Amino acid sequence: MDDCSAIRKVMHPHLDGELDAKDSMRTQTHLTACPSCREIFLAEKEFLDLLRKHLTPSPAPPSVRVRVASVRSRDVRSDHP
């Protein structure tokens, strides 16, 4: 069985779905067997869920849309070398 410090280092990659199948399986096995890692893992997951729920992109100011609209109305091919 992996030691706890190794598992804690891969908790975020595991939550982000970035571990390969083998490492993911090993992490899952450890989490099932180790209550203290599992507790931290679930809290990390809850924190990330909270973060992602509240940290959504803010609407760009209307002035940005105006600037972007000016791009579309310009003949961009004429100034392309």
Place this chain on the structure above:
Amino acid sequence: MESGALLTLVRPEEARKAEFEEITLKYLDSLYGFSLVLTGNSDDAHDLVQDAYLRAYRFYHRYEQITNYKAWLFTITKNLFINRYHQRAREVSLTELEVVEDDPYESPKDVLVAASGRHEKGVFRQDFQRAMDALPEKLRLAVLLKDVEGFDYKEIAEIMSCPLGTVMSRLSRGRNLLKKLLKDYWAGASRQTRLHHAEHAVA
């Protein structure tokens, strides 16, 4: 009075324009948020977004070969930033503390306990934004690209032109620092709320 011949001449170009507008406008908020973090001010962020759209529009005919349109737009923006604001980008990296590997680990349980007293969604959102703004630039970019924009590690490494390991370490440090900042805000806020209630109880 549209003839069939005219339609085939006009339509592809118009359809292409409409398609460009649709997919690019979809990412306008995200791209502006990214530009704001890169440039650090609203005026330069406006310029950067405009330049990025102009470039994207010019190269749009390569779209067939672009499998990930959103990541492509972000990469264009970041490359433009590096070219246009190179001097400033260097200054930023000089003041950046890249090697701080021993930030103490923040328990997610502590921040969740501190959060449990705070329910108002508007306030919550403000707190997260304030904590994000307080992060060092590179850590903020990593968190923005992952947790706000949903890119995977490989895409972030490509957008930021850095190794995968750097993405992982910045993301982990950024999230860790967010926990600490939010815990401090919320712990402080609930102390103030208690004080406020206590004053009201007395009055």
